[in-house]
Amino acid sequence: MSQENRPIQEEEGAMQRMGASLANWAEKWFPDAYVFAAIAVLVVVIAALAMGRTPAQVSVDFGKSFWNLIPFTMQMAFVVIGGYIVAVSPPVRKIIMWLAQFPKTPKVAVAYVAFVAMIASLLSWGFSLIFAGILMREVSKRVAGVDYRAMGAAGYLGLGSIWALGLSSSAALLMATKGSIPPALLKISGVIALADTLFTWQNLVMIVVLLILSVWICYASTPTADKAKTVEMAGITYKEENEDIGTPQTPGEKLEFSPVLTLVIVALGLVYLYDVFSTKGGLAALDLNTYNFMFLIAGMLLHWTPRSFLRAAAKSVPMTGGVLLQFPLYAGIFGVLMGSGLNEVLAHFFVSISTKETLPLVGGIYSAILGLFLPSGGGKWVVEAPYLLQAANELHVNLAWMVQVYNAAEALPNFINPFWMLPLMGLTGVKARDLAGYSTLQLIFHTPVVLLLLWALGLTLPYVPPVLG
Template identity: 30%
Template sequence: MEHAKSTDHGSFLWRFSKKFNFAADKLIPESFVFALILTAIVFVLAFFLTDSGPMKIVNAWYGGLWSMISFAFQMTIMVVLTSMAAKSPQLEKILSSIASTPKSAASAYVILIIFATVASWINWAFGTILSPVLAMYLSKNIKKVHFPLMIAAGYACMIMVQPICPSISAVALLASPDHFMVDQVGVMPVSETAFNPLGLIMVAILFVVTLMVTIKTTPPEDEVVSFDGEINLQVEGKDEANETFADKMNNSRLVLGVFSLIGIVYFIYHFMTGNGLTLNFIIFIFLIADLILYKTPKKFVDAVKHNMVLAANVMIQFPFYGGIMGVMAKTGLTGVLANGLIFLASEHTIYWFSYVSASIVNLFVPSQGGQWIVQGPILVEAAQAFDAHMPSIVTAFMMGDEATNLIQPLYIIPALALVDIELKKVWGFMAFIWFIWFITSTIGLILFPMIL
């Protein structure tokens, strides 16, 4: 990492953010250890707050451990394929062109935040993976931007925009005609949940706040951290003399060309038949893109091997978060925590308590669909007791569920792997943004429901 020299102490927001970074440097371990600590906390809470004995907790953990295997594989292969694409000469040229547009740190942050927000609204995985890639190129071009802050800000944009995404888990679930709570709340169309006025207003405010905070968090020159790695690191397979049939196949452009064409045909068919973006389809897009970018089987396989190391943390950590979710669900701990918070709510604070309860539960159950299945009935019962606006309760739940993704690092792990940066270098800025958001959201969720 590069360090310039300066005599100033940075802006007020920079000095304030350093308090969070100090805590990160001293308290935040490797992301894998972070997952183990959360697991231990859940074990203790389940033992003391529920009637579950030690073996029931262990069995719940073991059962949950394998519930994330499919998702872990999806994220593992996505990290590898997106890293391959990011390091290809062709994409380097395109992103370098975009990154050459800004001439100042402020304009670089603006481009990153707008790009990350739009990409994340299309799909969370796009924003999570593509924004750190763009950040690498921007950091190479503008030496005054702080690279860890850019990673945190781009990731925050992904989280920020999810409550107004039509494809988000809770929205899609409630819009289904046969969802498990249809008798209590009926079918709630996307127009009432994802495009709820409260959510649109809050996301717009958080966008402006995030943009201004990022721009105004100005470090002194001697504390600027730039991305100093090599971006174009793909392994080029050698086009050796084709002495054997095997060599010809390994270095044949025709082989990948045929499958690239098949992929393109399916891509067109997928959208022509009215299908949307799913995580599997996004992975498929990057797979076909890499077949095109790397041209021959040998170059493609060599690039896979070279980038596989980046997925190690994802592959091993996601199952442990599955174990945490298993303990939360099977022991009833999720309901205990949510009920305890909702019990304190009033007519005017029910939306904020929905936000807070979802935030706390999300620390241990980082899956919105699974969290809504457990927590949704509790929120609906409380909302009906206070005659609250149900779509706004859902909005507050989604905002809270997303907010603490800035605290627990599950979904940023792939991005960190992609740019090869430690969690503790970024977590302080994530916590700093979360703190600003918490204050903003508290004001908004108490004030706006009374006037909308």
Template identity: 35%
Template sequence: MKTLTSFFDRMVQRYLPDAFLFAIILTFLVFLLGVFFTDSGPVQMIEHWGGGFWDLLDFAMQMALVVVTGYILASAPIIRNGLAKLSNLAKTPAQAIMLVTFVALIACLINYGFGLVVGALFAVHVAKRVPTVDYRLLIASAYSGMLVWHGGFSASIPLLIATPGHFLEDTIGTIPVVETLFSPINIFIVLFLVVTLPFFNRYLMKGTDPLGNTDTSLWKTDEEDAQVTQESTEALTPADRLENSQTVSFIVGIMGLAYIFYHFVSNGFNLNINIVNFIFLFLGIIFHRTPKRFLDTVMKGVRNVGGIIVQFPFYAGIMGMMVASGLSQQMSEWFISLSTEFTFPLFTFISAGIVNFFVPSGGGQWAVQGPIMIPASIEIGVDTAKTVMAVAWGDAWTNMIQPFWALPVLAIAGLKVRDIMGFCLMILLYSFIPIAIGLLFF
């Protein structure tokens, strides 16, 4: 295990470029594939690329806020102290790896945006508590929680098809989550990974790495916070008094909490990415107590979102080329041609994993593959709910080696994609086993 992990780690460290260059290389690759394997010429592929370039602006803003609001909330003394106390459960590097993995898995099952932030922030605390742990493996363990997100409560594809009015309703009707998220297939895969992945990540340990890559300025002591507060109260002007008013923060914070309460009363336990950001933002306003302290923390948090802002448009352009050229359809249809009734779920899963490289948004991927895979499953005689979960798990599976979703985690951790990708590749290979068993035999 150590030999194989070391090999992948060395290869990734040597040959994998920065996440931005990875997106550029994918852009070139999809452009060439579209030119040679579809009816689109170079001019048409450029049109598809430019036409889709800005299609993820809303989502890019959401993910930028995931990082910023997570930073804001985690820097508040009450949250920082709570995470620090929880991190005390880890006494050794092995315990640190297992604890971070388990917390990240549970958090991502609740909500993927919540899990990305909490997993990364908790990993930083644990690294401070156990400085001899391999920090890169610890962050990879935090990111491994993303493996189960499409089997949890924020799973976009199962939730979409359970909602009346979805775009495939005329073909499959609405499929309740009891047939997807609470199916024997999904329960088996989720339980298997939650129970075993912490142990697997623990066995990926191959030495130690000092805590040298994290921004420890986030984790100031309470005494330092008190000192900053004391200094800011001297010789205040009326404007300064307003900026340092706890009343202002309290009032706007209460307004935010009131809406959160209204949201859950009206919609049940509906944790989407917007409400997660909303919760983090207004709790951060309250916990930082004054607008000045809140805004000072915002300025620090914004430094971490540059990669997201720049790279997400390139992935939107890749998606535009994949969809408009018909390349994604060709990939899916090729796997269908190889399938039987028994193997169709597995090949659907693998094809979804490949398409996820180029269309890393779960909802976007379903819009591409759903109209292809669902009619094929009906024709072959495969249960449509099983096909849905095959696409969902394929989307989640290759997230382990697709930097798109790792960007918020890496921003919080202060690492580059090559630092964790060797470990993530091992997690990808391991997780194939339970997912394949679930799709073939349940």
């Protein structure tokens, strides 16, 4: 090969070496998502026993709470189902195909997927996972030499960075809806409008800073083509999806290929949504049930016929298997934490060492630690909110900012918690250990930046007493 035809090999930078080292370590040592959840159960059980609970009491606490999150589990499953149905609809797939043509080099491709995934997560974390998953599959087909581990972690970025600062924030939506706030919590906080949480300049600053940071890390750490581990090396094959739904073979199948029934259901859904938004008042209506309903209705309309819609739904259901099996384990962990009083001990400890200036920082650390054991955006907020918001009242810290403290910090453990990786893993064929290395790299940089922002931006907000009643 002549000198001029040899591929140019870039010098490997510090970020690339760090990313590759973490990826190699994770491939060897990081457990399966279910094993990770089981380890969390073991850790919490040992802590509860150390606090004086008997094995029988811990077992009862675990079993009594095992099914307590079933409604929330189904909501999370439908976030995945609805997001997938919309993402694979013909119009959205065309958009993905169009987007996939722009990146030309491995570094740009990974940074590009990260940017798109994070922007999509501001709308819906479930949609972000599926949209980014399909995008990374298409980009991987077009750009040679892309490291599939770096690409996978980029597609997962919405869940580990800014999703909770966007419109699918369970905590912010909960606090904005009076009927959804537990009565005991309502007496502490009152209703906190989305205008005071998600739609503030402080929240926008956090989004922009974390978006730039994440994209830079992806670009700087992605290995060059000659050092990349590609999907072909990993034995992963991305097959072309067959979009042809066929034609009706019997008179009974004709309605499956007709949009008539779809349009009837969509019309009913749109009238209902109009009533919800007009009755509750705009953004106050954006709870998880409304979100899921909107995505299902949109999915029906985008697929146009029942046959196309049902085929997409059937493909989405296997991706919810991990959610359905593992969420009860986390509900059991929740029961052990509550039964032993471990959560209360931790909460009071962090509050006792806080001041008006440091509560956002300390509360963020507490939320991030607890998030390793309770990966539930809305469910975990119900556990933390009484302590965090009561402390905010006592120390005269802005209540709405404490909601955002929770949102930003709660996302940090998602970088290494494989529970939220499950939908992306099902779509792309990767394993948690494939994503964990580059996700850990993001966590290393995000943690100090997030905590610094929570502290500094919190100083700009005055305390506003809650409006009760």
